[in-house]
Amino acid sequence: MKYKQLFLLAALFLFFQFHPFLFGKTLFFGDNYSLMIPGKLFTVEWLESGVLPLWNPTIFSGIPWIGDINQSILYPTTAFFFLFSPAIALNITIVIHLFLAFFGMVLLVRRWQSDLPSMVVGGVLWMFSTHLMGSIHNLSIIQSLPWFPWIIWAGLEIGSRKRAILVFSFLVMLQLAGGYPQHVLLSIGTAVLFSAICFLRKGNYWQWLQQWLLAAAIVVGVSSVFWLPFVDVFVRSTRMLQTVEQAQVGSLHPVMLAKVFLVTMFDNPVAGFKWGPAWSGEQNVVFYVSWLGIIILGFVLTGFRRLPKLDMFLLLLSGVTIVLSLGLYLPFYAALQRMLPLLRIGRYPSMLLIITNISLILLIARNFSKITFSKKFFWLVFTTFVLLFMVVISLLLVVWLEPNGLWQWMNGLSGGRLVGSAFHTFERDTIILRTLLSQLLAVTVISCAGLVYFYKRRLFLAAICIGLDIVISTHGMFIFADNSVYSSRQQLRSSLTPTYVDNQGRARFLTRNSNMPYADFGSYWEALVVREPFSDSYVTQQELTEQAILQQLRDGLTPNWNMVVGVPVVHGYTTLLPQDYAAIWQVSDLPRINFIDTIESSNELLAQWAVGQYVVDTWFPLYGEQLPDEKFASIDNLDFYVIPGALDRFRYENDLPAKLSLRAETPNELVLTVVASDASHLIIADRYDKDWRATVNDSEVSIENYNGMRRIPLEQGQNRIRMWYEPKLFYFGLGISMLTAAFCTAYFFIVRKKLSSH
DSSP, X not given: OHHHHHHHHHHHHHHHHHXXXXXXXXXXXXXXXXXXXXXXXXXXXXXXXXXXXXXXXXXXXXXXXXXXXXXXXXXXXXXHHHHSOHHHHHHHHHHHXXXXXXXXXXXXXXXXXXXXXXHHHHHHHHHTOHHHHTTTXXXXXXXXXXXXXXXXXXXHHBTTBTTHHHHHHHHHHHHHHHTOHHHHHHHHHHHHHHHHHHHGGGOOHHHHHHHHHHHHHHHHHHTHHHHHHHHHHHTTBGGGGXXXXXXXXXXXXXXXXXXXXXXXXXXXXXXXXXXXXXXXXOOOOOOOOOHHHHHHHHHHHHTGGGOOHHHHHHHHHHHHHHHXXXXXXXXXXXXXXXXXXXXHHSOOGGGGHHHHHHHHHHHHHHHTTTOOOOHHHHHHHHHHHHHHHHHHHHHHHHHHHOHHHHHHHHHHHTTSHHHXXXXXXXXXXXXXXXXXXXXXXXXXXXXXXXXHHHHTTOHHHHHHHHHHHHHHHHGGGOOEEEGGGSOOHHHHHHTOOGGGTTTTTSOEEEESBXXXXXXXXXXXXXXXXXOTTSSOOSOOHHHHHHOHHHHHHHHTTOTTGGGGGTOOBSOOOOSSOBHHHHHHHOOSSSOOSSSOOOOOTXXXXXXXXXXXXXXXXXXXXXXXXXXXXXXXXXXXTEEEEEOTTOOOSEEETTSOBOEEEEEEEOSSEEEEEEEESSSEEEEEOSOOOTTEEEEETTEEEOOEEETTEEEEEEOSEEEEEEEEEOOHHHHHHHHHHHHHHHHHHHHHHHHHHHHHHO
């Protein structure tokens, strides 16, 4: 009965936060739109044809696909994109994983507190945590982060239940398959710490170590199919070249800790503003546990010396992770990066706040039904809330009725600094004040109600108030759009400009959108969340409603939407950019992480890489850019310019186009019949990779690295060529995973048989 109540409650909270999903709406911001959903559609397109795409030939002249773990190709949610439209599949994925997050934390809290209010508090604080709400715009994060408390729970079971190791290994494999390996490392590390604190109090260190070594072996084995090809691609990516400064991106600015009290303090996408440390720095979700949760934490701290060891551990873990998340703001962090290479390879030190958030949620949930407020303390806090309410409501009235007078008063109070500020204006400050005061009012009222219920020991209603607090506090993070903003493959093909497909696979494109600043998806997202009067954003209220410019970018095949319809481009957006390919186009000093450098249309390398046309979206200003002389076509808002001297994708050594009498191509295989007048070589203007193999007339030949492209020998006369991608570590990992799974299955049935016999 208790779990039915929990399910119903979680569903009601989800409806409150995401009810637009039921009315033809979806979320469209960030990596989901520009990377993840196009990737899913590309994958599903080929799976429907009976091909598991191991290679993606449509971006960066070809990159490994199965090794890009962020694409979560083998994760169960890929099936949703078979069955439903892209928007519906995305919505279902989000809802399912938020349910998983809720019940994962409920299960973890239940280990110590089995009362309904405590479990509700833990579940809602994690399900609507700023980390999960802020991660919804990246499919791989929302697919991996909810498993965090599940893995901690399973880790705590190791040593007490025989099947716990198998459950733990399966959960870690699922999290890794979800597509965000940093979370896997964090969750395993946290699970080991929790297990050590809880299990070692009972003694028998050697038994604990044996159990965890076995768990590690099974995890490594069963998930080999995911991590082996990923590591192979990762070590050859530009992530290995990033500087110390690049690795410090996402450090927590100390001032951002104000968001512990007000989630959208410095940035609110719905209101369209950023200010303070978020104006010129990285945004950060920090963490939020509700005002009533903060009061409970404060109460816990007052009795620090009397705390159970686990609570002391949670407080210590929270403190350490907050400090380390400051990253570049710590004087010793650079030295720490030199000592620990993992900190140099990874990015976003503030990712450690995930552990902070979980630790604080557990502290609140573990103590929620134990703590009681004295009458004196209750009236002190209640009076504070009432006074705050009165101040906030008064300020709100002034902001709405006499905003100019208030701003002038604030300017005088600051000694005229507002007028002289490069940022502050009357219009900007009015929007900020109205938004923050409105949120402050809502949180104050809910927290006041929660305080009363908590004092009167109506803990279930107090838990509901905590849920309402965090839902309302995070609601400003979401902008919804019509489901049609995600085009299906069929819809995109039907509206595809013929110029894109007339080359018959023998040429590539360079699109100005994504290649030049201010004309890509990233610039659109910035224009979306920072609107007038905070910037000269082109995202108007009409664009917020219709997303016409966004869909124009999509229909113009701004990378990576080109991969959905199989149109090859020389650039793109990816998680793991190959070092060798990035070096070919490198003109800047710093390593590129997700993109290659901007390519001028006059770059001579374009001709070598069979780039025949430069596609310019005329909606965006040129900012003085020089375009090629010859225009091939103008269709709607797209101009197609001819790249002078562009060579054929398949050509002889003398640069003449190869004579092809047959060509069949999938992501993993290329079959050609080429006629050669004499013994020579065929150049294929696709990116070279060590895992491609080839045969000519049924005899295997080596593929040479020809200036980053591929070159194979030809015999005089007709040449039957077959090239195929064979990622050895993927197949090796698949074999290890299957063997480990077979071992685990046998072990499971043996243990089950022994238990049943007893």
